[in-house]
Amino acid sequence: MTMNRQGRPSAPGTVEENELPTISGDRGLDHEEGLIFELGREGMTGVDVPDVQMSETRLGGLRRKGPIGLPGLSEPEVVRHYVRLSRQNYAIDSGLYPLGSCTMKHNPRLNEKMARLPGFGDVHPLQPQQTVQGAFALISELMRWLTTLTGMPAVAMSPKAGAHGELCGLLAIRAAIEARGEKRPRILVPESAHGTNPATAAFAGFTVDEVPATKGGHVDADALEAKLGPDVCAIMLTNPNTCGLFEPRIIEMAEAVHKAGAYFYCDGANFNAIAGRVRPGDLGIDAMHINLHKTFSTPHGGGGPGAGPVVLSERLAPYAPLPLLMHDGSEFRMIEHADAASGGAKPFGRMCAFHGQMGMFTRALAYMLSHGRDGVRQASEDAVLSANYILASLKDVMSAPFGEGPCMHEALFDDSFLEGTGVTTLDFAKAMIDEGYHPMTMYFPLVVHGAMLIEPTESESKESLDRFIHVLRTMALEAKDGKKERFEGAPRLAPRRRLDETAAARKPVLRWRPKDLPQAAE
Amino acid sequence: MRYHPLTADDRVRMLGRIGAAGIDALFRDVPASAVVPLSAFDLPDTKGELEVERVMARMAARNMSAGSVPFFCGAGAYRHHVPSAVDHLIQRSEFLTSYTPYQPEIAQGTLQYLFEFQTQVALLTGMEVANASLYDGSTATAEGVLMAQRVTRRPKAILSGGLHPHYAETVETVAGLSGKVVRAQTMPGQAEDLASMIDGETACVVVQSPDVFGQIRDLKPIAEAAHAKGALLIVVVTEAMSFGLLESPGAQGADIVAAEGQAIGNGLNFGGPYVGLFATREKFLRQMPGRLCGETKDADGKRGFVLTLSTREQHIRRDKATSNICTNSGLCCLAFTIHLSLLGEEGLTRLARLNHARASALADRLAKVKGVSLMTDSFFNEFTIRLSKPASSVVDALAEKGIIAGVPASRLMPHEKVRDLLIVCATETNTDEDLEALAKGLSEVLS
Amino acid sequence: MSEVRYTDQHEWVRVDGDTATVGITKFAAEQLGDVVFVEVPEAGRKVNAGGEAAVVESVKAASEVYAPVGGEVTEGNAALADDPAKVNADPEGDAWFFKMKLADSGEFAKLMTRAQYDEFVKGL
Incomplete structure (x- = not known):
């Protein structure tokens, strides 16, 4: 046991053996925390607001009649509650977060500071345009970065997330096809695609036709060509693809698609592997969304908000949705109505209220300016280098279905190395939690059985990668040796053990209700 | 570059382990014609933090920020005072830099606040269930229309003329693809006869209250008319603070509530990111879009939370999903939840009253200005x-x-007949001096 | 006398006279895992052979149940909606999804026998 100078043990010892339950139910720094509704009391508030006299003559007789049912808490109670909740979360700030296809890279705090400048954070989307020229300048500068990095002439800024960007791209394509007087109901989507791709295509009113993958993990370009025809509107393809591989025949596929009169939509979720080295515009792409929260480090925030600007080719640019940012030589103008659009613009509609995720634009631009073009390129290279380092270091003990060639920014393994060990893919992932790591992406892409997709990003030091590799190697070897202890029922050291998702889905409890009110029947 | 931990020496050693001659070897699948040098990008090189701050602060300084002047904009985005604790707490690393809670054992923090959020939204709207948020009010409204089309298997949506025009255009863009969207035209103060537009094809009627002109609508008659013909009533609210004072949409017969939650916990941010609130009746649960968090137990029998009913969603259902939505509004819904927890019943009610009192005072003052009519x-x-x-x-x-x-x-709305109309908003942030400044300014400009 | 046949979508159908009872096979139930939700058709609905008739969901998967033969639904198994776990407990017995009036017995004859289905599953 290591001892510090004061003679106390400095290492925690083994937590698992410490079975004696505490009196409080808490365990050291781990506090059990009730719901906010179980903590409050009537009449208490954490915000001091004057109790004003108010006439009711202007409420149309529609004043609320009963109480809402919200709990009352003071500020210290609310602060403690949410601090305690926060401590039950894993985060990229606290450890390596190798979720493939999600890109958990470092989120610089400078970006947060910039987004909170009153000139960006405290301006209204509909205040007079001459009073927000700096905000327009920021959007314009971000547009310049996005179009330059992608080699595309135009970009629609309003989509609020990646999937929203996909919808925007497909609606632009649909408008372009309709402008040609054609009807093309079919969209080709590789079976390896993100779930949002077929969902978006169906959402936009198209039928989805799946394109198979080759044994090497690429889209089957021959099968794709065979499926093209006058009823095909577009293909939706991710590049680098969801197996973490660059599509080597992408230019050829784009040419075939264009020859068939269709458009090429690229899911830009994996742009972070190639930014600063490859321009999607050079590959023949017509539309691509960019997840600012992936490539350009805006925080994931436990699931959002995102931002999904869509770069567009010359052929699709006229159909970009409202609003449109213009510069008339002296100042910026935001065009907010279709009849005010000029220069051949035929916007297909509007994706949302206002101008898009300004708060994310500010953060993304801060990231870009910090990196510069050289830093963006270095980030892509380091992300690819780190993924390949992991692939090379683990493929002899884990199984890598496409382990021969180099990968891009993520390394794909499958669960065949666990076959016959009695350790399941899920056990393996959950045991990583006890080792202090967030598990990698599991069971995606669907084209690989028992997929385990690791994306280290450029944010890890070599020491951090080496430690991660050491842990995974040891785990894989123990599983193969039949040492199942650390896998069975893992995690043991997390704030919660495995949760019963079946019970949650069979009898959904989706909100707190006071004890004396029964849950409504399903 | 300060964000990149790998050293040149690390990179060489890592390439050695991989067995690659150089970084280019790792990009060998990229067609040669698509390989571009750094000089192909006409963009600046890396900058230190101080330099970036200078550049961006210059841009920010060119904007007239709301807090620096008497300020009266609303129409879908509202300026309220957000307590300091909110912004501090949402910047906790564990909230800010975590992903969607796909591993519930180490994401209880996110899951529990989503459960609290769902409960708060259900309580405010007077509905039975709410989801874990959508992008914003406008996209939530469009999702509501699509959901109504699924539930009723009918194509037509009738939009009130009082619906925020951006919302109406968003609905037309998305729901117009597979169904029909009919928009009424209304001027402020004018009654609109939506009931007579409802027919056997109608999936839903969409009414905003308070509407885009600020007018509070009595929703009960239209709820009855819609239900009589088998259509749903979707109620849109753009100012979430109003829930503290007005009768809830649920109590007035709404089937779906789509609302903008920005007013609680979130700043103006020039239009985004905001947070879409979405609530409905329990019987429509399976048709509801977006993420849902549910209560369950872990292997030790302790209460915990998980994402649930995810078979409705894109990552499982793919082309049969209820929506293509993938993200929610994470941090913005956390800000909403924390602000509302701080306010509580007492604080929200007082704040809502204060808002109404400020706006009433402003209306009274402006009505006295020559050339202004309410x-x-x-x-x-x-x-x-x-x-x-x-x-x-x-x-x-x-x-x-x-x-x-x-x-x-x-x-x-680019109509000649609204040319002289101004939509004015006053909140707790407006002082008496602000109100006076506006009244004086208007009388000068209008004289 | 009743006879049971199987589809390549893993439904079973048992015919007694002109009444067909439809469910999912044990293999399908095992593949799905713990079933959490079932939606069965209402009586009176007309379905074609191969058309979507019911929905079954587990935590991780959702699947349509197709009508193996055409005809009119006479009854949906309401008990499944209340207790979807039945599908895992007794998929080929108690947990039938719906009953229908068989329109064309020729369609039934084209389906797989038990032996053929078992062979089919082995090949997956």
Whole structure:
């Protein structure tokens, strides 16, 4: 046991053996925390607001009649509650977060500071345009970065997330096809695609036709060509693809698609592997969304908000949705109505209220300016280098279905190395939690059985990668040796053990209700 | 580059382990014709933090921030005071830099606040269930229309003329693809006869209250008319603070509530990111879009939370999903939840009353200005006035004087007949001096 | 006398006279895992052979149940909606999804026998 100078043990010892339950139910720094509704009391508030006299003559007789049912808490109670909740979360700030296809890279705090400048954070989307020229300048500068990095002439800024960007791209394509007087109901989507791709295509009113993958993990370009025809509107393809591989025949596929009169939509979720080295515009792409929260480090925030600007080719640019940012030589103008659009613009509609995720634009631009073009390129290279380092270091003990060639920014393994060990893919992932790591992406892409997709990003030091590799190697070897202890029922050291998702889905409890009110029947 | 931990020496050693001659070897699948040098990008090189701050602060300084002037814009985005604790807490690393809670054992923090959020939204709206948020109010409204089309298996949506025009355009863009969207035209103060537009094809009627002009609508008659013909009522709320004072949509017969939650916990941010609130009746649960968090137990029998009913969602259902939505509004819904927890019943009610009192005081004051007439008789914190001159030129002239007077209706709807209408909002952030400044400014510009 | 046949979508159908009873096979139930939700058709609905008739969901998967033969639904198994776990407990017995009036017995004859289905599953 290591001892510090004061003679106390400095290492925690083994937590698992410490079975004696505490009196409080808490365990050291781990506090059990009730719901906010179980903590409050009537009449208490954490915000001091004057109790004003108010006439009711202007409420149309529609004043609320009963109480809402919200709990009352003071500020210290609310602060403690949410601090305690926060401590039950894993985060990229606290450890390596190798979720493939999600890109958990470092989120610089400078970006947060910039987004909170009153000139960006405290301006209204509909205040007079001459009073927000700096905000327009920021959007314009971000547009310049996005179009330059992608080699595309135009970009629609309003989509609020990646999937929203996909919808925007497909609606632009649909408008372009309709402008040609054609009807093309079919969209080709590789079976390896993100779930949002077929969902978006169906959402936009198209039928989805799946394109198979080759044994090497690429889209089957021959099968794709065979499926093209006058009823095909577009293909939706991710590049680098969801197996973490660059599509080597992408230019050829784009040419075939264009020859068939269709458009090429690229899911830009994996742009972070190639930014600063490859321009999607050079590959023949017509539309691509960019997840600012992936490539350009805006925080994931436990699931959002995102931002999904869509770069567009010359052929699709006229159909970009409202609003449109213009510069008339002296100042910026935001065009907010279709009849005010000029220069051949035929916007297909509007994706949302206002101008898009300004708060994310500010953060993304801060990231870009910090990196510069050289830093963006270095980030892509380091992300690819780190993924390949992991692939090379683990493929002899884990199984890598496409382990021969180099990968891009993520390394794909499958669960065949666990076959016959009695350790399941899920056990393996959950045991990583006890080792202090967030598990990698599991069971995606669907084209690989028992997929385990690791994306280290450029944010890890070599020491951090080496430690991660050491842990995974040891785990894989123990599983193969039949040492199942650390896998069975893992995690043991997390704030919660495995949760019963079946019970949650069979009898959904989706909100707190006071004890004396029964849950409504399903 | 300060964000990149790998050293040149590390990179060489890592390439050695991989067995690659250089970084280019790892990009060998990229077609040669698509390989570009760094000089192909006409962009600046890396900058230190200080330098980036300088560049961006210069841009920010060119904007007239709401807090620096008397400020009266609403129309879908509202300026309220957000307690300091909110912004501090949402910047906790564990909230800010975590992903969607796909591993519930180490994401209870996110899951529990989503459960609290769902409960708060259900309580405010007077509905039975709410989801874990959508992008914003406008996209939530579009999702509501699509959901109504699924539930009723009918194609038509009728939109009230009082629906925020951006919302209406979003609905037309998305729900117009597979169904029909009919928009009524209404002027402030005018009654609209939506009931007569409902037919056997109608999936839903969409009514905003308070509407885009600030007018509070009595929803009960339209709820009855819709239900009588088998259609759903979707109620849209753009100012979530109004829930603290007004009868809830649920109590008035709403089947779906789509609302913008920005007003609680979130700043103006020039239009985004915001947080879409979405609530409905339990019987429509399976048709609801977006993420849901549910309560369950872990292997030790302790209460815990998980994402649930995810078979409705894109990552499982793919082309049969209820929506293509993938993200929610994470941090913005956390800000909403924390702000509302701080307010509590007492704080929210008082704050809502204060908002109404400020707006009433402003309406009374402006009604005395020559050339101004009040068009809205019942409102929460926002109302419409008719000016004796075109509203956009008046707003421009007042901006010159350092007053942001409100949103000209013509900014939202390019009709000649709304040319003189100005939508004005007052909240707890507006002082007596602000109100006086606007009244004085208007009387100068209108004289 | 009743006879049971199987589809390549893993439904079973048992015919007694002109009444067909439809469910999912044990293999399908095992593949799905713990079933959490079932939606069965209402009586009176007309379905074609191969058309979507019911929905079954587990935590991780959702699947349509197709009508193996055409005809009119006479009854949906309401008990499944209340207790979806039945599908895992007794997929080929108690947990039938719906009953229908068989329109064309020729369609039934084209389906797989038990032996053929078992062979089919082995090949997956």
